[in-house]
Amino acid sequence: MSKRGKKYQESFKLVDRTRLYDVEEAIELVQKTAKANFDETVELAVKLGVDPKHADQQVRGAVVLPHGTGRTRTVLVFAKGEKAKEAEEAGADYVGGEELVEKIQNENWLDFDVVVATPDMMGVVGKIGRILGPKGLMPNPKSGTVTFDVGKAVKEIKAGKVEYRVDKSGIIHVPIGKVSFGIEKLKENFATIMEEIIKARPAATKGRYLRSITLSSTMGPGIKVNPQQLVDKFVVKKEK
Template identity: 40%
Template structure:
């Protein structure tokens, strides 16, 4: 059993054994986060889904209205006619087959998101074993396979994120930094909630939300009253 630090135990003592209303939980999170760096605010949502079934898988994207607070590095693979457009839209790494070769030969994965146009999907599909485990495989479901490169790049730069349920049906998402205002964190979290409800898998029957917890990078978790969240 891992022994928790005195700091962790002191913080945990401030969290009551109860579920908190959403705003109240965020305010408590901001109070207890005291690391010497800007911690990420995280939400962990347990859904009544079993991703081993195709009609219960959840993978989508959402634009956080107040951003992520993180630097986002965008790589774009497209044809020569759209390279300049991608650069002018703010992509950090732009190319065609040469980027594919670098990923294949060097396992180059120094980017946050990989965006591509539909014509490159067959080539990128061959890199599934490299990109898939890191969550970097472009997909129409998350908007990273698109003909609208300019808007897609800008959206991801401005706070659009991808998410997916893990094999146990839990979705883990960073929804900003703890030094964001309560209102900004609340706006981001509500956007996530709306997106998860909008993308509810067709195979889900009955109750969808099981539990929801928020925490910071270094803090214990805070139980959120799901009835105030769904």
């Protein structure tokens, strides 16, 4: 704690570390503890009861947040011919093929947030798999980034589509908006992503699926959300 700044320490005091907050209270606290002089991103971290080492316990996908993420994402599309034109018309920032692969290989160029590719271009994209993979940029059919419908993919990403993927430690990290969004918009974005994560529960998972849920702003402390509230909302509702 001593290494943290004064603002963080002030924010830290507002949070009861022993408590599981309901969603609205947690979002209110995130806003109160966001003391940086910029519009901080609200981050969601979900610890799942899965073992990501097993292929049948992977959790990943993508969802369009109703209110977006508050930041414009730079999209690179690997496509040719009519599909390249379609991507450009949909608002892709960079469109191309081999020449972009060479630029990434030779110049370590990574000025983009999302990569989309048509299936017939995946052989080309595979050449830079070792560069894109570790950075979470490799196109994947499950997240809708390997598709012939590149126009739709680009538009959805620009509208606020986010990818989620469980990491090696069983945690999903995903942004749900900006502090300035206000409680209602952040609640709707939070509910949208949490419903998707709950629906994506692998059949092979045993025991408790939602282990912990934490909300925080970019510079603020973590605030624990009560997982049972989400289970009641999205699981019981479907069983009735």
